[in-house]
Amino acid sequence: MARIIAISSGKGGVGKTTLVANLSAALAQYGKSVVALDANLTTSNLALHLGMHLYPKTLHDVFERKAGIRDVTYMHKTGFKVIPADISFRKLRDVRSHEYIDVFYRLIEENDFILIDSPAGLGRDSLAAVEAADELITITNPELPAITDALKLSILANKYSTHNLGVVVNRIKRESHEVPIDHIEKMLGLPAIGKIPEDREVRKAIALKEPVVSYNPKSPAAQHIIALAANLIGEEYTPRMPWGLRLFGWLAR
Ligand SMILES: Nc1ncnc2c1ncn2[C@@H]1O[C@H](COP(=O)(O)OP(=O)(O)OP(=O)(O)O)[C@@H](O)[C@H]1O
Numbered sequence: 001m002a003r004i005i006a007i008s009s010g011k012g013g014v015g016k017t018t019l020v021a022n023l024s025a026a027l028a029q030y031g032k033s034v035v036a037l038d039a040n041l042t043t044s045n046l047a048l049h050l051g052m053h054l055y056p057k058t059l060h061d062v063f064e065r066k067a068g069i070r071d072v073t074y075m076h077k078t079g080f081k082v083i084p085a086d087i088s089f090r091k092l093r094d095v096r097s098h099e100y101i102d103v104f105y106r107l108i109e110e111n112d113f114i115l116i117d118s119p120a121g122l123g124r125d126s127l128a129a130v131e132a133a134d135e136l137i138t139i140t141n142p143e144l145p146a147i148t149d150a151l152k153l154s155i156l157a158n159k160y161s162t163h164n165l166g167v168v169v170n171r172i173k174r175e176s177h178e179v180p181i182d183h184i185e186k187m188l189g190l191p192a193i194g195k196i197p198e199d200r201e202v203r204k205a206i207a208l209k210e211p212v213v214s215y216n217p218k219s220p221a222a223q224h225i226i227a228l229a230a231n232l233i234g235e236e237y238t239p240r241m242p243w244g245l246r247l248f249g250w251l252a253r
């Protein structure tokens with residue numbers, strides 16, 4: 001039975017798609033059967049992150065009853081499945097949570113994880129994906145506007161039976177004006193299950209349309225994402241930071 005986890009944020013651009021692509025690849029490296037599903041139906045770009053944007057059929061076709069789920073499930077070269085949404089401007093009516101649940105039913109038996117790349121914002125489209133999922137990972141940057149939107153998401157998610165696993169703080173630069181992790185945990189009432197540093201390897205990997213966990217698994221961001229994947233499946237993993245960064249981290253304490 002697959003665990004169905006929505007990766008959502010409230011504020012846009014904080015790293016949902018990056019996390020879905022990389023967590024999927026990291027879980028696949030642990031031998032898990034994973035489906036990454038793009039629920040961002042208006043500004044989808046999961047397929048672009050993964051170099052899989054030229055496939056003819058997408059989730060849009062499933063919701064329009066023009067394709068079955070197997071017709072739109074593609075294998076990424078790193079060993080996980082991707083269900084892309086259409087990258088063109090293709091208008092689709094609002095998709096309801098039960099329609100997502102129908103899709104999940106068709107995937108749940110033969111997979112270990114279904115990871116959902118949610119749209120930004122707290123509109124019906126993003127909440128439909130959160131409502132349909134069993135679990136939620138909230139992602140934010142260590143800045144007040146993003147944290148405030150993450151709090152709104154948590155409050156809305158509490159109305160559903162979706163279990164909020166915790167918060168992932170992405171793009172940590174260790175700058176003095178950043179909100180500290182323990183404050184974020186207190187503000188959201190959630191444990192920080194991931195602390196991903198700002199890492200230009202992430203941007204390089206995106207430009208090459210590859211997950212950073214395969215492009216440069218030793219990079220700091222990749223290490224922290226692999227650690228999060230390990231945590232999700234109950235494995236021990238301590239991120240191996242390069243010597244220079246460890247020293248920097250110690251000095252910055
Ligand atoms: N850890 C990181 N280090 C450096 N850059 C990052 C990191 N995470 C994300 N980024 C940058 O932030 C950009 C936005 O990330 P991403 O597309 O994953 O956000 P998103 O939350 O999915 O956005 P949207 O709300 O528009 O869907 C990426 O293109 C990348 O350049």
Ligand SMILES: [Mg+2]
Pocket residue numbers: 016017018040045117
């Ligand atoms: Mg995105």
